[in-house]
Amino acid sequence: MAAAAVEMLQQLQNQITCPICWKYFCEPVTIGCGHSFCRACLPSTAVTAFSCPECRQVSQVRGFPLLNGSLAELTKLGTQLRSQLLQSTGGQRRCAIHKEVLEYFCEDDQTVLCLRCCQAPEHGAHRHCPVEEAVSNSRKKMQHLQSCLQKYFKETKKLLVKEKKPVIDWEKMISREYRERDSLMWDELYHYLERMDQETKNKKETLSQESTTLQDLMLDLQEADSQPNxxxxxxxKELLERSKSALSQRAKALNPEVRVCPIFGMLETLNQFRVDIRLDPASASPCLIVAEDLKSVRAGEGWQVDSPHGDDSDLPMVLAEQGFSSGIQYWEVDVTQLPQWTLGIHTTYLRIKSPGRITKYASIFFLRCVKKEDGHYLQSYPGSLNHKLKDPIPRIGVYLEYKFGILAYYNVLQSSLIYQLPDISFAAPVRPMFSPGPPLPGTKPAPMTLCALDSHLCSCCYSSL
Incomplete structure (x- = not known):
């Protein structure tokens, strides 16, 4: 009797299920060809000619179809009968072959079985477990995925907000660099900014689509969790596969990359201000070793790799002999063998604490390269730069313009601007600063070398390093 009722209910379900969303009808409407659908599943705007999603027959209509009251009542009745049948059978169904209760779950075939099915040759060697245990395991997996999706959904939303309000105004910084060069570069600047804008739009679109996918999956998991066993x-199975696929394809770009914008003729312009710098051994930290020619420095055994240091005076460093209080200077530093390094300038300021009492204090402004598990990152002080490098930079160019407080860094190999620190107001002479580390644990300290005035680096040179 119960089996016959189940069969009749299944036939009824076919009649009250929308062929578009595959759910019970919600506000069903019937169109000219006789097929019925949920109101929300059909186009929301009225048209003169309407193609049926089921049979593709075109019906001439003057307005949106009216609610099919009889079908709505039938759907309501079918829902009630299903609920009553499940309660009367304890939510259990019977095997279509053996007419026994489906009490076991085949993990290999992902299907429910009765005891006799489990003993059959086609299932005998498979892994079986009680339905209750399989349901419990499935719910745990869905809950775990729900937690992961919720976490990644929040991260994606945060990334989307950051993309709308970027920490660094790349367009302004690069535009300024172009304005200082030849006016013939404006056409190239326009195309670069256009490409950069398109990249930003694509990234925001990707993050938005990912956010929508994660949200839809979370809703589907919530609905599935409330279903009968x-x-x-x-x-x-289908939900778990979709969730795993979404997680595997989740956007990995949690950290922005340093933009690379080659500028033709830039290095030729900078080299007009090239200066020959020598290191001052008297200024070197105890853990640094300065070469006899005063052109290179490396970390010594006294550098405690794991010991934290501050942003200025605690950083192991050596200063240049020269100090600058006017004009424009440019120098290059070879960091090919260094996974981590810091380059900047050191200066002193006068602070008036009380009438008649003046105190000097030191400060540095720098660009730092830090090695992490997933690559190299550039950080600045002061400033908001904390961006990933696509590839390590073998040689860094440093540009100082004292009068206007400009301190900029260049990728010599790619002839591109790396970063320009926010405008600085100098009040005392500044000296170039160098720090070749900290060295990575288990590695031999390598030198940081000041490049000679006549040395130049190109792609062919770097390929042989």
């Missing part, structure tokens, strides 16, 4: 087992 056997319905859950029927849908859980």
């Amino acid at each position: 056997l319905d859950l087992l029927r849908d859980v």
Whole structure:
């Protein structure tokens, strides 16, 4: 008797299920060809000619179809009968072959079985477990995925907000660099900014799509979690596969990359201000070793790799012999063998604490390269730069313009601007600063070398390093 009722209910379900969303009808409407659909599943705007999603027959209509009251009542009745049948059978269904209760779940075939099915040759060697245990395991997996999706959904939303309000105004910084060069570069600047704008739009679109996908998956998991046991087992495989696929394809760009914008003729212009710098051994920290020619420095055994240091005076460093209080200077530093380094300038300021009492204090402004598990990162002080490098930079160019407080860094190999620190107001002479580390644990300290005035670096040179 119960089996016959189940069969009749299944036939009724076919009649009250929308062929578009595959759910019970919600506000069903019937169009000219006789097929019915949920109101929300059909186009929301009225048209003169309407193509049926089921049979593709075109019906001439004057307005949106009216609610099919009879079908709505039938759907309501079918829902009630299903609920009553599940309660009367304890939510259990019977095997279509052996007419026994489906009490076991085949993990290999992902299907429910009765005891006799489990003993059959086609299932005998498979892994079986009680339906209750399979449901419990499936719910745990869905809850875990729900937690992961919720976490990644929040991260994606944060990334989307950051993309709308970027920390660094790249367009302004690069535009300024172009304005200081030849006016013939404006056409190239326009195309670069256009490409950069398109990249930003593509990234925001990707993050937005990912956010929508994660949100839809979370809703589907919530709905599945409230389904009866056997319905859950029927849908859980597809849900788990979709969730795993979404997680594997999740955007990895949690950290922005340093932009590379080659500028033709830039290095030729900078080299007009090239200066020959020598290191001052008297200014070197105890853990640094300065070469006899005063052109290179490396970390010594006294550098405690794991000991934290501050942003200025605690940083192991050596200063240049020269100090600058006017004009424009440019120098290059070879960091090919260094996974981590810091380059900048050191200066002193006068602070008036009280009438008649003046105190000097030191400060540095720098660009730092830090090695992490997933690559190299550039950080600045002061400033908001904390961006990933696509590839290590072998040679750094440093540009100082004292009068206007400009301190900029260049990728010599790619002839591009790396970063320009926010405008600085100098009040005392400044000296170039160098720090070749900290060295990575288990590695031999390598030198940081000041490049000679006549040395130049190109792609062919770097390929042989």
